[in-house]
Amino acid sequence: QKEVEQNSGPLSVPEGAIASLNCTYSDRGSQSFFWYRQYSGKSPELIMSIYSNGDKEDGRFTAQLNKASQYVSLLIRDSQPSDSATYLCAVTSNTGKLIFGQGTTLQVKP
Amino acid sequence: DTEVTQTPKHLVMGMTNKKSLKCEQHMGHRAMYWYKQKAKKPPELMFVYSYEKLSINESVPSRFSPECPNSSLLNLHLHALQPEDSALYLCASSPPTGFYEQYFGPGTRLTVT
Numbered sequence: 001q002k003e004v005e006q007n008s009g010p011l012s013v014p015e016g017a018i019a020s021l022n023c024t025y026s027d028r029g030s031q032s033f034f035w036y037r038q039y040s041g042k043s044p045e046l047i048m049s050i051y052s053n054g055d056k057e058d059g060r061f062t063a064q065l066n067k068a069s070q071y072v073s074l075l076i077r078d079s080q081p082s083d084s085a086t087y088l089c090a091v092t093s094n095t096g097k098l099i100f101g102q103g104t105t106l107q108v109k110p
Numbered sequence: 111d112t113e114v115t116q117t118p119k120h121l122v123m124g125m126t127n128k129k130s131l132k133c134e135q136h137m138g139h140r141a142m143y144w145y146k147q148k149a150k151k152p153p154e155l156m157f158v159y160s161y162e163k164l165s166i167n168e169s170v171p172s173r174f175s176p177e178c179p180n181s182s183l184l185n186l187h188l189h190a191l192q193p194e195d196s197a198l199y200l201c202a203s204s205p206p207t208g209f210y211e212q213y214f215g216p217g218t219r220l221t222v223t
Contacts, residue, residue: 033210043217044153051209077123088152096208097166100152 003027004091006101014109019076021104023089032092033065035074038103039085043101048074079108113137114215116201122221131198131218133184133201141207142184145200147217152200153200159184160207191222 004025013019021035032051036044048063050056050072056063062075072091076083089101114135115123123129141160145153158166159178167176173195176189184201198217204210 032211034211036214043198043214046211046213049211092209097155097158098212103152 003093003099004089004101006087006089006104008102010107011104012107012109013079015079015081017079017108019079019083019106019108021073021074021076021087021089021106023072023091023101024070025072025089025091025099026065027091027093027099028070029094029103030091033063033072034090034098035061035063035072036088036090036100038088044088047069058070076106079106081108081110084108114201114203114213115198116215118218119216120219120221122223123188123191124223127191127195128187128189130188131186131199131201131220133186134182135201135203135215136182136214137203137213138181139205139213140181141202141204141210142164142178143202143204143212144174144184144186145202145214147198147200152181154216157186158207165207188220191220193222196220196222 035048037047038044050063050065060077064073086103088103117132144156147153156170158178162178173190177185184186201215202212204212
């Protein structure tokens with residue numbers, strides 16, 4: 001079982017819609033959860049971090065964490081073509097290392 | 111300011127060359143990382159420095175040699191690389207290691223010929 005799992009996509013949504021990206025993880029001891037956005041040929045950019053159960057909102061982005069279900073999600077409201085990128089879910093392991101999922105490619109169509 | 115800088119942006123080197131990648135952060139972070147990323151794959155951890163000491167080496171071949179001259183600088187020395195080492199090399203930093211956010215630099219695109 002992979003430690004952090006994401007659907008590779010592509011996830012295609014129309015402009016203005018809500019994009020929902022999901023991630024599951026296997027280590028129940030994980031305490032920190034991150035979403036990175038990576039444009040093609042660029043480096044990962046941290047867009048959200050979440051540490052406790054519930055929702056965390058930042059602008060058009062909402063991260064949701066459910067530790068009981070070992071599930072993290074990222075919602076992007078009013079999706080724009082500029083949101084088209086690969087979104088990496090990352091979770092800290094009990095050794096403190098950052099474990100990445102394979103990434104979900106999001107395509108926002110005008 | 112959450113900026114990590116890396117030089118050079120691009121590097122082409124032959125298999126017999128010696129070159130170095132450089133990384134710098136001025137955020138007062140005490141942990142710095144080297145990652146390697148191949149196309150369509152997530153970043154893969156190579157080394158971790160914590161308070162200027164090497165704390166993690168993910169069984170990286172000795173042709174990659176990291177160095178941390180001070181808390182703001184991180185180098186990766188390259189020697190006798192193979193074509194399969196061609197990748198995007200990413201530097202990152204975080205306050206200390208552990209459960210903190212890591213911030214990535216722009217990366218160095220390395221091509222080994």
